[in-house]
Amino acid sequence: xxxxxxxxxxxxxxxxxxxxxxxxxxxxxxxxxxxxxxxxxxxxxxxxxxxxxxxxxxxxxxxxxxxxxxxxxxxxxxxxxxxxxxxxxxxxxxxxxxxxxxxxxxxxxxxxxxxxxxxxxxxxxxxxxxxxxxxxxxxxxxxxxxxxxxxxxxxxxxxxxxxxxxxxxxxxxxxxxxxxxxxxxxxxxxxxxxxxxxxxxxxxxxxxxxxxxxxxxxxxxxxxxxxxxxxxxxxxxxxxxxxxxxxxxxxxxxxxxxxxxxxxxxxxxxxxxxxxxxxxxxxxxxxxxxxxxxxxxxxxxxxxxxxxxxxxxxxxxxxxxxxxxxxxxxxxx
Numbered sequence: 153x154x155x156x157x158x159x160x161x162x163x164x165x166x167x168x169x170x171x172x173x174x175x176x177x178x179x180x181x182x183x184x185x186x187x188x189x190x191x192x193x194x195x196x197x198x199x200x201x202x203x204x205x206x207x208x209x210x211x212x213x214x215x216x217x218x219x220x221x222x223x224x225x226x227x228x229x230x231x232x233x234x235x236x237x238x239x240x241x242x243x244x245x246x247x248x249x250x251x252x253x254x255x256x257x258x259x260x261x262x263x264x265x266x267x268x269x270x271x272x273x274x275x276x277x278x279x280x281x282x283x284x285x286x287x288x289x290x291x292x293x294x295x296x297x298x299x300x301x302x303x304x305x306x307x308x309x310x311x312x313x314x315x316x317x318x319x320x321x322x323x324x325x326x327x328x329x330x331x332x333x334x335x336x337x338x339x340x341x342x343x344x345x346x347x348x349x350x351x352x353x354x355x356x357x358x359x360x361x362x363x364x365x366x367x368x369x370x371x372x373x374x375x376x377x378x379x380x381x382x383x384x385x386x387x388x389x390x391x392x393x394x395x396x397x398x399x400x401x402x403x404x405x406x407x408x409x410x411x412x413x414x415x416x417x418x419x420x421x422x423x424x425x426x427x428x429x430x431x432x433x434x435x436x437x438x439x440x441x442x443x444x445x446x447x448x449x450x451x452x453x454x455x456x457x458x459x460x461x462x463x464x465x466x467x468x469x470x471x472x473x474x475x476x477x478x479x480x481x482x483x484x485x
Contacts, residue, residue: 198404205317206409210359211418213321215328216241220295222250226276230254232288236276236304237295241325242318244306248297248326249277251288252335260340260484261330262287263364264296265323265356267347267372276303279346283473290477293336294344297326312394313401316380317410320355327360340484343421344476347433347463348372351379351412358418365483367476368425370434370463373442376411383433416445422452424479426472428461 203209220239226249227234237250253259266279277284280296287294299319300308308315331338343366345353350371357366372379377398384391401407408414423446427439439455446453456475458468465472 200404202311202313202317202401202405205314205321207355207359207412207415208409210320210324211361213324215324215326215360217328217331218325219332220250220326220329222252223247229285229289232285234277234285238304239326239329241322244300244308245304246297246300246306246322246326247276247304248295249281249284250296251284251294253288253291253293255291258337259291259293259335260342260480261293261295261333261336261338262342262344262480263323263326263330264294265343265345265349265352266296267349269302271302274298274302279349280344283344283476286473287477287480292477292480293333295326295330297322312397319352320359323352323356324359327356327362327364342366342480342483345369345371354419355412357421357423358412358415361418361420364421365480366421366423367479368423369465369472370427370431371425371439371442372434373412373438375413376407413445416451417449419446419449419451422483423454424475425453425455426458426465426468426475427455428458428463428465428468430460431463433463 204213218240220237222235222237224236225233226236232251232253235250235252236247238245238247240246262284264280264284269278276298277296280294284294284296298305299322300306300315308318327341330336330341341362341364343353343356343364345351345366346369350368351373353366353368354371354373357364374382380394381391381398384394387394423443425439425443427434427436429436436457439457443453443455456472458465458472461468
């Protein structure tokens, strides 16, 4: 009697083990998965590739130094020579306009960051060339990057948000690469930003934590993403596609981690802001609030207001440039 019982017990155990092995290694489509199989095949967290552009992470990244190459002469003047320059950022080529004084000394550097320009009409130097040449005549070496997708730069990623975040990365890498230029005094570096370039300049000050004297012309200084949404009235679709993309972005990311207004306390540099009262793109209150916020944080900031001046400070342009030259000279002594 014992032998049949033992045989049946062994058979039951064997069948159970066979079923378990089958479920672990050859799961069927009928949904009968073992607890072990379920554990092995648990869903993985959704990748969030744009997290690396959060301000906290970019601050840790800092700038990646590379080689600035002077590719070819664009213009020769008595006091300076204009060059097409290039460098690498995140393995992508960035080009830009360099104005280099015709002397044999190291020159203080102004990195110039332009505002929005339609790609169809853009040429290297648009938005910075006129002021850059005046600065060069007064002994400053100027570097104005084209940004990805402009000039002879490589194309940006096919993601509107990553393209935006990469602009501040390319500026950090340009700043870190200045030491590769023999004509540049890497100890004397300042920033110039106009319109959206002003927003990028402020971001670079926050992320670098460096004491780069900075002058801003009619800067965009609003929080993300309002700094983009404000201008969607100019879009053909009134911003519908952008809002849809933003909704998808906000489903995965916290926008405040990408917004400059959360990190003004990181700024260590002196800043002067120029603002016209007839500017149709930047409300005077934006610049007033920016300077008030900075001074409230014990930062060195001053605002110059020009009655009747437009977005490009027409009518006050000569005075603004002279104020900039005096500003940079006073901080570079």
